[in-house]
Amino acid sequence: MSINILIVDDSAIMRSMIxxxxxxxNVEVGEIYEAGNGRExxxxxxxxxxxLLFIDVNMPVMDGMEMLEIIRNKPETSDLPVLIVSTESNKQRISRINEHNAGFVHKPFTPEKLREKILSVLGVLD
Structure with a gap:
């Protein structure tokens, strides 16, 4: 099964790296879409x-936490798998991410670590 992914990050370079x-x-990928901030x-x-969504935390216009809260409050997206990606390791923010039923990936990350996180939030055992 291939998965379609939306990457939301204000850095085009980071979107490309992700x-x-x-x-x-080695995750089977269909389409990958991109956006530069939470509103986009x-x-x-x-x-x-x-x-699956990859969302950066710190972005202009609308940050990743605002976007995550909106997604979780809409019935049609409330259970959509989300991975928050950030260089930040603030325990309080990570706790908020967990409360919103999203995974967290610390930048930088390896393909192996990313695979593990993707399969985890999708609920797929490898």
């Missing part, structure tokens, strides 16, 4: 209907 790492992780991410979410 995309390359996903391809190297919500718009792209409506158009693309991905199976």
């Amino acid at each position: 995309k390359k790492t996903i391809y190297r992780s 991410g919500l718009e792209m979410l409506e158009k693309s209907k991905p199976d």
Whole structure:
């Protein structure tokens, strides 16, 4: 089963790095969509209907935590698998991420670590 993914990060370079790492992780990928902030991410979410979201925390216009809260409060996206990616290791923020039923990936990450996190949030045993 291939998965469609939406990557939301304000850095085009980081989006590219995440995309390359996903391809190297040996996860079967369909389409990969991209957005530069939370607001664009919500718009792209409506158009693309991905199976998994990668969301950066710190972004302009709408940050990743705001986007995550909106997603979790909508019935049609409340259980959508989400991985929050960040260089930040704030325990309080990670706790909030966990409360919103999302996974957390600390930047930088390896293809192996990313595969593990993707399969975990998708509920797939490897």
